[in-house]
Amino acid sequence: MTDYRRLRVALLGAGAVGSQVAALLRKHADELADRAGAALDLVGIAVRNPDAPRDADLPRELFTTDSEQLIVGADIVIELMGGIEPARTDILLALSSGADVVTANKALLATHGPEIFDAADQVGASVYYEAAAAGAIPIIRPLRDSLAGDRVQRIMGIVNGTTNYILDRMDSEGSGFDEVLADAQKLGYAEADPTADIEGYDAAQKAAILASLAFHTAVPLDAVHREGITRIDKQAMDAAHHAGYVIKLLAVCERLADAEADSPTGEAISVRVYPALVPREHPLASVHGANNAVFVQAEAAGNLMFYGAGAGGVQTASAVLGDVVSAARRHIAGGVGVGESTRANLPVLPIGRVTTRYQITLEVSDEPGVLATVAGILSEGRVSIATVEQTIEPTAPTEVEDAPGVARLVIGTHTAREQDLSDTVDRLAASGVVGRVVSVLRVEGN
Amino acid sequence: MTDYRRLRVALLGAGAVGSQVAALLRKHADELADRAGAALDLVGIAVRNPDAPRDADLPRELFTTDSEQLIVGADIVIELMGGIEPARTDILLALSSGADVVTANKALLATHGPEIFDAADQVGASVYYEAAAAGAIPIIRPLRDSLAGDRVQRIMGIVNGTTNYILDRMDSEGSGFDEVLADAQKLGYAEADPTADIEGYDAAQKAAILASLAFHTAVPLDAVHREGITRIDKQAMDAAHHAGYVIKLLAVCERLADAEADSPTGEAISVRVYPALVPREHPLASVHGANNAVFVQAEAAGNLMFYGAGAGGVQTASAVLGDVVSAARRHIAGGVGVGESTRANLPVLPIGRVTTRYQITLEVSDEPGVLATVAGILSEGRVSIATVEQTIEPTAPTEVEDAPGVARLVIGTHTAREQDLSDTVDRLAASGVVGRVVSVLRVEGN
Numbered sequence: 007m008t009d010y011r012r013l014r015v016a017l018l019g020a021g022a023v024g025s026q027v028a029a030l031l032r033k034h035a036d037e038l039a040d041r042a043g044a045a046l047d048l049v050g051i052a053v054r055n056p057d058a059p060r061d062a063d064l065p066r067e068l069f070t071t072d073s074e075q076l077i078v079g080a081d082i083v084i085e086l087m088g089g090i091e092p093a094r095t096d097i098l099l100a101l102s103s104g105a106d107v108v109t110a111n112k113a114l115l116a117t118h119g120p121e122i123f124d125a126a127d128q129v130g131a132s133v134y135y136e137a138a139a140a141g142a143i144p145i146i147r148p149l150r151d152s153l154a155g156d157r158v159q160r161i162m163g164i165v166n167g168t169t170n171y172i173l174d175r176m177d178s179e180g181s182g183f184d185e186v187l188a189d190a191q192k193l194g195y196a197e198a199d200p201t202a203d204i205e206g207y208d209a210a211q212k213a214a215i216l217a218s219l220a221f222h223t224a225v226p227l228d229a230v231h232r233e234g235i236t237r238i239d240k241q242a243m244d245a246a247h248h249a250g251y252v253i254k255l256l257a258v259c260e261r262l263a264d265a266e267a268d269s270p271t272g273e274a275i276s277v278r279v280y281p282a283l284v285p286r287e288h289p290l291a292s293v294h295g296a297n298n299a300v301f302v303q304a305e306a307a308g309n310l311m312f313y314g315a316g317a318g319g320v321q322t323a324s325a326v327l328g329d330v331v332s333a334a335r336r337h338i339a340g341g342v343g344v345g346e347s348t349r350a351n352l353p354v355l356p357i358g359r360v361t362t363r364y365q366i367t368l369e370v371s372d373e374p375g376v377l378a379t380v381a382g383i384l385s386e387g388r389v390s391i392a393t394v395e396q397t398i399e400p401t402a403p404t405e406v407e408d409a410p411g412v413a414r415l416v417i418g419t420h421t422a423r424e425q426d427l428s429d430t431v432d433r434l435a436a437s438g439v440v441g442r443v444v445s446v447l448r449v450e451g452n
Numbered sequence: 453m454t455d456y457r458r459l460r461v462a463l464l465g466a467g468a469v470g471s472q473v474a475a476l477l478r479k480h481a482d483e484l485a486d487r488a489g490a491a492l493d494l495v496g497i498a499v500r501n502p503d504a505p506r507d508a509d510l511p512r513e514l515f516t517t518d519s520e521q522l523i524v525g526a527d528i529v530i531e532l533m534g535g536i537e538p539a540r541t542d543i544l545l546a547l548s549s550g551a552d553v554v555t556a557n558k559a560l561l562a563t564h565g566p567e568i569f570d571a572a573d574q575v576g577a578s579v580y581y582e583a584a585a586a587g588a589i590p591i592i593r594p595l596r597d598s599l600a601g602d603r604v605q606r607i608m609g610i611v612n613g614t615t616n617y618i619l620d621r622m623d624s625e626g627s628g629f630d631e632v633l634a635d636a637q638k639l640g641y642a643e644a645d646p647t648a649d650i651e652g653y654d655a656a657q658k659a660a661i662l663a664s665l666a667f668h669t670a671v672p673l674d675a676v677h678r679e680g681i682t683r684i685d686k687q688a689m690d691a692a693h694h695a696g697y698v699i700k701l702l703a704v705c706e707r708l709a710d711a712e713a714d715s716p717t718g719e720a721i722s723v724r725v726y727p728a729l730v731p732r733e734h735p736l737a738s739v740h741g742a743n744n745a746v747f748v749q750a751e752a753a754g755n756l757m758f759y760g761a762g763a764g765g766v767q768t769a770s771a772v773l774g775d776v777v778s779a780a781r782r783h784i785a786g787g788v789g790v791g792e793s794t795r796a797n798l799p800v801l802p803i804g805r806v807t808t809r810y811q812i813t814l815e816v817s818d819e820p821g822v823l824a825t826v827a828g829i830l831s832e833g834r835v836s837i838a839t840v841e842q843t844i845e846p847t848a849p850t851e852v853e854d855a856p857g858v859a860r861l862v863i864g865t866h867t868a869r870e871q872d873l874s875d876t877v878d879r880l881a882a883s884g885v886v887g888r889v890v891s892v893l894r895v896e897g898n
Contacts, residue, residue, distance in 0.1 A: 008795070030601070030752065040795035041600050041668055136598055142753035144590075144598030152582055152590030154487050155476070155773020222487055289759065292738070306476065306770035307588035310760035313735065314753065324752035327601020341787020349454070349486035 010045040013334050016080035016105075017051045018073055018096055019087035020060055022319035023110060023137070024051070027084060027326050029062035038327070042334035050076040052096075061319065078103045082333045084326060085109040094118050101125045101133075106333040106343065110137035110322055116211035116227040119218065123346045132336055132343030134329035139215050140165050140298045142321035143314040144328070149219040149302075154347070157305040158220040161259040162450055165212040167296035167316030168203035169235050169255040171195045173243075173281070174294050177252055182240045195296055205234035206255060206279040213257035216300070217277040220259055222350035231278035231357040238281050242445050245367060245416065249395075251283035252291045256450055258282070262360070267353050274353045276360045280448060283365055288451040301451075358425035363392070365418050367444040368434065372413035376439045380415065383437055387430030393418035412441060418449070456491040459780050462526035462551075463497040464519055464542055465533035466506055468765035469556060469583070470497070473530060473772050475508035484773070488780035496522040498542075507765065524549045528779045530772060531555040540564055547571045547579075552779040552789065556583035556768055562657035562673040565664065569792045578782055578789030580775035585661050586611050586744045588767035589760040590774070595665040595748075600793070603751040604666040607705040608896055611658040613742035613762030614649035615681050615701040617641045619727070620740050623698055628686050641742055651680035652701065652725040659703035662746070663723040666705055668796035677724035677803040684727050688891050691813060691862065695841075697729035698737045702896055704728070708806070713799050720799045722806045726894060729811055734897040747897075804871035809838070811864050813890040814880065818859035822885045826861060829883055833876030839864035858887060864895070 017028055031038065031048045039045045048068065056069035070076055073096055077083055083100035085107060087093050093114050100107050102125065109115070115122070115138055126133045136146045140163065149158070164170050168190065175186045187204070190196035202208045210232040217225040235255050246253050260276045267274035284291050289311050293299040298316035303309055315321045336343065370376045377396070384391055395416045419427070427446070434440045463474055477484065477494045485491045494514065502515035516522055519542055523529055529546035531553060533539050539560050546553050548571065555561070561568070561584055572579045582592045586609065595604070610616050614636065621632045633650070636642035648654045656678040663671040681701050692699050706722045713720035730737050735757050739745040744762035749755055761767040782789065816822045823842070830837055841862045865873070873892070880886045 026752070034601075034603070037603075037796070038601060041793045043791075043793075142750075143756060144594035147593040147598055148590035151778050152593055152771065152774040154777035155480075155484060155775070156770040157480070157483070289738075292735075304588075304770060306472070306766045306773070308761045308764075308767055310589060310758075312756075312758055314756035318754075320752045321754055324602040324750060325598065327752075328598040329601070331600035332597050335790045336787070339787040339790050341782070341785040344781045344785050345489075347487045347489075350483070 008040070010039050010043065011338065012045045012047050013081040013337060014049045014079060015046050015082045015084065015330065016049060016076045018083065018085045020051050020053050020064070020069070021086065022061060023322045023326065024086040025061040025064070026319045026323035027086065028064050028068070030323055030327055038331060042331045043338050044334045046330060046334060049080065052076050074099065077105070080105045081337055082106050082108065082330060084330060085111055086326070088113065090114055090117065094122070097122055098125050101129055101131050104129060104131065106132045106134070106337060108134045108326055108329040108333055110135065110326055112138040112208070112211040112215060116214040119215070120224045126343060127345040130342030132333060134333055135215070136329050137322045137325035139212050140300055140312070141167070141314070141316040141318065142324045143298055143300065143312050144325070145216070145300050145312050146219065148312065149216065153302070153304055153307065156307050157261070158302060159261050159305060160303045161216055161220055161257070161300060162290060163212070163216060163257040163300040164254055164290060164293050164298050165257050165300065165316070166203055166209045166255060167298055168196045168200065169209070170293065170298070171296040172204070173235060173238065173253055173255065176238070176240065176243050177247065180240065180243070183236065183238060204236055206232045209255060209257050209279045213259060213277050213279050216257065217259035217275060218346070218348065221261060221275045221352055222347045223275060223352045224348045225277055225354055229277060229354040231280070233280040235281045242447070246283055249283070249365065249416065250286055251449070252286055253281050253447070254284050254290060256280065256282045256284070258450060262355060264355055264359060266359070267355065269353050274355045276355045278357060278360065282448045282450040284451045290451060358428070360424045361421050362424070363419055363421055363449040364427055365416065365447050365449055366431065368415045368417070369412050369441040369444055370415055370439055371441065372411040377415070379437060379439050380434065383433050384417070384430055387433060388426045389422045389430045390420040391417055392420045414444070454486070456485050456489065457784065458491045458493050459527040459783060460495045460525060461492050461528045461530065461776065462495060462522045464529065464531045466497050466499050466510070466515070467532065468507060469768045469772065470532040471507035471510070472765045472769035473532065474510050474514070476769055476773055484777060488777045489784050490780045492776060492780060495526065498522050520545065523551070526551045527783055528776060529553050530776060531557055532772070534559065536560055536563065540568070543568055544571050547575055547577050550575060550577065552578045552580070552783060554580045554772055554775040554779055556581065556772055558584040558654070558657040558661060562660040565661070566670045572789060573791040576788030578779060580779055581661070582775050583768045583771035585658050586746055586758070587613070587760070587762040587764060588770045589744055589746065589758050590771070591662070591746050591758050592665065594758065595662065599748070599750055599753065602753050603707070604748060605707050605751060606749045607662055607666055607703070607746060608736060609658070609662060609703040609746040610700055610736060610739050610744050611703050611746065611762070612649055612655040612701060613744060614642045614646065615655070616739065616744070617742040618650070619681060619684065619699055619701065622684070622686065622689050623693065626686065626689070629682065629684060650682055652678045655701060655703050655725045659705060659723050659725050662703065663705035663721060664792070664794065667707060667721045667798055668793045669721060669798045670794045671723055671800055675723060675800040677726070679726040681727045688893070692729055695729070695811065695862065696732055697895070698732055699727050699893070700730050700736060702726065702728045702730070704896060708801065710801055710805060713801065715799050720801045722801045724803060724806065728894045728896040730897045736897060804874070806870045807867050808870070809865055809867055809895040810873055811862065811893050811895055812877065814861045814863070814886050815858050815888040815890055816861055816886050818857040823861070825883060825885045826880065829879050830863070830876055833879060834872045835868045835876045836866040837863055838866045860890070
């Protein structure tokens with residue numbers, strides 16, 4: 007074996023991903039050295055309890071509770087603890103000690119990204135985070151580098167495997183949300199506390215990271231509009247199916263022209279996570295199970311899609327190790343790290359100023375004139391109707407004989423402004439002719 | 453605008469891609485400077501005829517015929533002339549003058565890659581070639597960097613838009629090859645001389661580049677087995693359809709265990725381009741029109757797919773400009789370029805030692821005992837039968853009354869070694885019971 011320069015690699019955390027990273031670093035040591043041009047010596051693994059059982063068979067002497075000592079002697083620090091602290095403090099210590107950092111910590115990057123990237127810039131180090139956005143799918147380098155000469159117009163990402171698994175099973179089996187969630191928990195696709203996934207928090211963190219890269223703008227997590235999938239029931243699924251759509255939890259990152267936007271070019275961006283109707287013929291509609299996919303529309307490159315497994319210990323370890331090899335190559339090559347590009351600094355629009363298409367489902371009394379009233383309210387609210395379908399609700403309760411039955415109106419709109427749409431739906435609800443607003447869903451992907 | 457360091461960018465060639473690159477460099481100059489951290493000054497465009505009409509509106513004074521003078525004064529040289537010479541000489545001059553090089557020249561990299569990468573290594577420069585493998589689809593950085601910590605097992609790529617367009621139309625419309633080719637030429641999807649596309653030369657160059665990256669091995673173009681699509685007729689399409697397959701021209705790059713392989717681990721690789729049967733449910737089967745896609749199977753990451761437009765002036769320009777930004781960032785960051793990783797140096801197996809599944813279609817006399825004879829020959833040849841379907845050929849000529857009719861046998865095999873298969877097919881053809889070997893197609897993707 008070639009006599010390579012040796013680099014000291016420190017690992018923080020030994021959970022599902024960390025154990026795999028440690029095991030693969032050791033198993034493929036020779037191959038990784040050939041590719042990196044440097045031997046990657048795993049010098050220690052900082053954990054809370056060195057004696058806890060691990061997924062991989064790792065020598066006891068690698069484990070330590072003294073993360074500080076481990077970090078200051080390292081060339082490359084891999085942070086896989088998750089959470090904000092002590093991850094943030096450890097990463098800042100690593101950077102100030104001259105190490106490059108590899109992390110899969112989306113929560114930390116989405117909330118403290120600018121602080122961490124600034125710290126790296128100040129010492130000329132690099133932060134690598136391929137595993138933080140879409141598991142094993144290489145999306146960071148394509149956005150950061152390959153598309154750096156293009157203008158990304160829109161990203162639509164299925165970036166949370168748990169919710170895609172749930173929605174896909176609801177769609178294919180006609181099962182209800184609670185039933186599928188319980189099953190997903192049993193099978194290990196969903197956590198005991200599924201909030202981070204099903205309420206869209208995980209997807210929102212990834213959306214902030216993707217939008218920051220795509221639009222060269224530091225997007226704070228609290229600028230990401232977020233809705234989860236808990237209100238998606240069997241009825242909504244059936245209605246989507248009937249109309250030629252599938253429901254997906256999408257992270258949408260979009261470049262928009264906005265007359266009121268506070269930017270020199272009148273350009274702004276929107277970053278939002280919500281369940282949306284996607285046409286069945288759209289490539290994102292065929293992303294099944296716990297898989298992820300990121301659909302990118304760019305001015306010159308056109309439509310691109312990146313597809314693969316989302317989370318998973320060994321899959322995420324692949325992305326982490328790719329970053330470790332990159333960090334090692336940079337260490338050998340010399341020079342300073344290339345910082346994040348955030349100079350476009352576009353304003354992030356509130357959800358009210360975003361425009362998209364909608365599908366509104368209403369329960370109305372089955373009487374003459376109701377449709378005219380509804381259409382009038384929409385028109386006054388600057389919401390233009392594209393399609394209307396009326397169905398008599400077969401299970402409608404008619405307690406009084408001769409009382410009007412209940413009909414269901416499914417209204418597809420042309421592109422409307424979210425604030426107009428939302429005000430209009432409020433007026434519909436208060437109009438007297440609408441018994442219930444069954445659902446309001448955005449339509450994305452055409 | 454920030455006062456950036458200025459980098460001198462020289463462009464060689466102003467065809468479909470070059471014109472777009474020049475136009476976008478000028479149109480988005482401020483944005484690109486913000487992203488690169490350096491102003492990218494297009495200082496000149498070397499062409500044979502400065503007065504020829506161009507796709508984009510570019511100032512006459514940018515054009516020059518003196519490529520040498522342009523190159524030696526540049527920080528970044530973009531080579532978009534294509535062909536071997538003078539591209540090779542110009543790129544070597546650029547590297548020896550200290551410039552980084554961006555190229556989309558797959559023919560050159562597939563034949564003179566090692567010479568060019570060595571020249572770059574010697575001066576610490578970098579060669580970027582995202583546009584050389586799959587048009588605008590970011591695949592170089594994912595393979596080179598993101599998957600550098602993983603082990604790629606297999607790549608199956610639809611990397612030629614022209615042939616995918618032709619095969620897709622044959623499949624969806626039931627049209628014949630010649631008819632669709634003529635139409636593709638009229639519509640600009642195929643060249644007047646379509647040889648490079650339909651005979652697989654273009655795909656073979658891309659396969660050599662992808663395999664070199666994926667397996668950290670310099671793969672010479674003449675080690676790539678290549679077959680084109682000209683023998684795919686309507687009958688083959690119909691038969692594929694009937695059996696649940698679609699025919700795609702695939703670039704297959706595969707890691708194999710081979711007992712006789714001359715490598716320390718017994719590992720070898722195979723790189724081959726041919727029309728193959730792909731199951732209709734495989735993600736590659738839904739790649740329509742002139743689009744490209746690269747399906748990657750890696751040990752840890754699992755299955756990934758990268759999808760997008762193949763060739764096209766503006767799409768390819770996106771990939772080129774991404775490389776220009778990367779080259780500029782590296783220039784600013786300092787340090788030497790990261791060279792190609794080829795230390796695995798795996799042997800490339802000849803096609804005879806590759807194993808795959810096959811579908812063999814034979815015309816045989818419709819007599820008792822024929823199937824037994826065919827099965828016997830296959831078994832002797834170490835080709836194991838998975839499925840057999842027999843159909844009487846309805847259009848068979850029966851000149852003599854009472855002469856046996858002609859039947860058609862479609863045989864699906866288990867995995868067999870190509871040499872065994874090929875020898876067996878020769879024996880079948882000479883056996884006396886087989887009237888004609890209609891087709892032999894490999895099955896990939898399951």
